[in-house]
Each structure stands twice: as C-alpha cells, then as structure tokens.
Amino acid sequence: MTYPFLRMRGIALSVVTSVTLSLASISPSQAAAKIQHMISPGGIEAWFVQDATVPLIAMEYSFAGGSAQDPKDKSGVANLVGELLDEGSGNLDSKTFHERLDRRAIELSFNATRDTFRGSLRMLRDNKDEAFDLLRMALTSPHFDTADVERIRSQVISGLRRETTNPTSLASRKFLEVAFGDHPYGRQTNGNLDSVPTIAVADLKDYVGRVLAKDGLKIAVVGDIDPATLGKLLDHTFGSLPAKANLTPVPDVEAAKPPQRAFVTLDVPQTVIAFGGPGVKRSDPNFMAAYVVNHILGGDGLSSRLFREVREKRGLAYSVYESLLWMEHSALFIGNTGTRADRAGVSIDAVEREVRRIAQAGPTQKELDEAKSYLKGSQMLELDSSSKLAQELLQYQQDKLPIGYIEKRNAIIDAVTMDDAKQAAKRLWGQGLLTVVVGRAPQAAAQPAAATPPKSD
DSSP, X not given: OOOOSOHHHHHHHHHHHHHHHXXXXXXXXXXXXXXXXXXXXXXXXXXXXXXXXXXXXXXXXXXEOGGGGSOTTOTTHHHHHHHHTTSSBTTBOXXXXXHHHHHTTOEEEEEEOSSEEEEEEEEEGGGHHHHHHHHHHHHHOBOOOHHHHHHHHHHHHHHHHHHTTOHHHHHHHHHHHHHHTTSGGGSOTTOOTTTGGGXXXXXXXXXXXXXXXXXXEEEEEEESOOHHHHHHHHHHHHTXXXXXXXXXXXXXXXXXXXXXXXXXXXXXXXXXXXXXXXXXXXXXXXHHHHHHHHIIIIISTTTSHHIIIIIIITOOOSOEEEEEEEOSSOEEEEEEEEEEGGGHHHHXXXXXXXXXXXXXXXXXXXXXXXXXXXXXXXXXXXXXXHHHHHHHHHHHHHTTOOTTHHHHHHHHHHTOOHHHHHHHHHHHHTTOOEEEEEESSOOTTSOOGGGSOOOOO
16 A cells, blocks of 8 residues: 655655666576575575665565455455555554655555465665565554554445446456356455455454465565575564465366357446456466467557457557466456447457457468567566566466576477467467457347357367
8 A cells, every 4th residue: 555645755766766767687598597596594485686786675475365365255355455564563553654664765565466465575775674674564463453444445445436437347347257257266356345345354364364374475586685684584574474374275267168248238438348268377388379379369459460450450449458367276368448339349340350360270470470579579678677577586486487487488489389379379269259348238249148158068
C-alpha cells in the first residue's frame, strides 16, 4: 500500500528511480555468470547477483500460496493482507511506519497472485539495515488495527464498485468463471462485493500464519551488497517465520473446452471481447514452441497476426492482444479487444478466422524466424535494471527453471522447429475459443454459450 500523504515520498522515489534507470545493461551471459545460489547461515536460500554499478539493492521474494488459499466464501483475503502488511507493525503505527519508509527512500510493497504472495523491497545501499528491518516487522508482527483495516477495506470495495461498470474488468471476471468454474482460479484475486465486507481480522491473521513460511519462500536479490552481509540480513528478516506453511491443497484443473460463448449486458459505448482457452503449462516440454507461436498470433501488438487482421486491415479495434498465462495448476491463452457495439460480431469473426488459420496451417518460416529474433533480443530489455533482473530471477525460481536458464534461453528458442510450431498452434487453437462479450445487447454474433455447445471428445 503506497501512503499518499507525504510529498517527500515522491521526491525520494524520484532519486531511487533515477539511480535505477542509470544502471548499465547486463547481457544474459554476464547475468548468468554473476548469479550465485547462496544459503545464509540460518539456511535461507536466495539467487543473488552482486553488482556495485550503483549503490542500490533490489529484492523480490514470494511465498507459495497466493489467493488460491483464500477461503471459498471469502475471496480477497490475500489481497487485503497485501494492502495491510505495511499499515503498522512492530512498535510502529501506520503513519510512523510510512514516515520511516519515506525518510530513507525505501520502496516496500506486497501483492497476491493466484499461486504466490509476493513482495518487493528496494533501497539505497546505505539504508539496507533499516529497510530489511521494516520488512521483518511487516512480515512477522503486522497490526491489522481495526481503523486501518476498515480504511483499506473501503478502498478495495470502492475499486470493486468501479469494476461493475468497467467492461474490461467484467470480461476478465466472466472469462475466469467460464474457464475455471468453482476452482480457486475462477475467483478474482481482489475478491468481490459480497466477500470483501465479510473478511475479519481473524481471517487476515490466519492467512499470514498459514502462508508466510520459510518452506515456500523464494528470494532474488540484485545490487550493491556482499554475500556475507546479505546472509545476515536474510536471517534477520525471514529467520523467525514458521518453518512450514499450512496450505490447503489446490487441485490441478484444465480450462473449459472451447468453443463456448457468454454475453454480459452493459450499457457502454464500446464492447469488450475477451477470448482464450486451455494453454500450456511452464513445465510442459513444448512450452517454448507455444511461446514462440503465440508471439506470432498476438504477442506483439504492432506485428502480430491479430493486430494486422483486426486493426490494420479492417479497422475494427484500436488494439488487440493475446498472451499465454501459466499457473501452478493450470494454463490459459487469453486475449482482449474492444470495438463499437455494432461491430462486435465482425470483430469476433475476424479473431476466430485468424485463430483457425494459424491452427490449421501454422506460421510461415519468415514469421517463425522473426519471432525468434524478437524474443531473443527483447530479453535485453528485461535485464536492464537491478529491479527487472531480480523480478526475472524470482520468476525463474517460481517456474522451477535452473539457475543458468538465462544463458540457455536463446538456444532453447532457436531449437524450436517449424513442426514444433505447427503442433503447438494446433494444440492451442485447434478447438476454437472461449469468448466473453461485454456490451450492449442484442447482438446476434454475441449470444450465450447455449447457442454453440462445446465439441464432444
């Protein structure tokens, strides 16, 4: 939660931002050579890159669990915990805690994904002791004072109310419901207007006690600090957490089979279309082929097939994109576009036609070569600051990739053959689309799923 009341905060953050942006680019091979798998004296593991280019330290970390650990009737617990951990802890109330952050230009934040509870910490080197100590207090002794809980709850509820008139938010919610049904992945991380008002302080404390534990902890640190000092700080920060989490088992689930279509009525000028279907998990041996061919269809807004067909050729939408989403227990491909209400049906037809075309014929050799070149080159942009590199290293750990993956990634991309790409395209898009349309009714091309039953096996 970013505290809004101190102008000093913005000035301090601008200093950190300017320092971060000045960090020299690190090539993948250089980054791989620098990555250390360190273990603190107390047994806390981390991937670590020591870099004294600028006096800055960035840490990204996560705990297994995420919003999938929310009680079924209380979705939004993990999100509310993330908003409240820095609202007072230890012997500091909320105002004093944030004043300490502001005074030292320390950036500290938390957020919940479906599978993880994540945190980010960024500071200047000279402020590392105070930064890590504030994080320790937030994780181990959050207050959850009633006044703070109600203030943050009201902010979350206000956001949820705004979403009820936002077609993009409604399309996302409905798509997850169609794809996953009653599975925890079918619920929004930030909860809903029925669940959030019922969350009690006891629910927040229960979540912290069950989820924030050392056995599900993954850490990535990049910056101007030596291993011995970092080890001591990691022990001080995380060492007193419970050894083992008490997680509720989450079953694997496959997204609903296409084709299906759902319609949500909303009186807005622009109709929003969400589309997708079952994807490819990160652990699948054919993941990289799917990743490459997905880039060709919808991964890069200006050169993708969907962009050319929907925007450039037909002028149906300002933007259209599609991407892979992989989670611990499932995977999706999911896309989105928006258009005039009277052109929604034509837009859906254009997307479906292009999806069918690539599923049947695959990409061209030129498209495959250009996609490989782009994906290899774009990694440089993902590693040009300490924060970005730390985020990438944490993601690799969550995806259970080896510590040297950065160096191997381009070779894995190059190894994708045309046959691999064609098979991946057929696997992803051969069954058609799950489609959710949010906008004005009636629209003949956007009727509920009952009009187009799923194909039988």
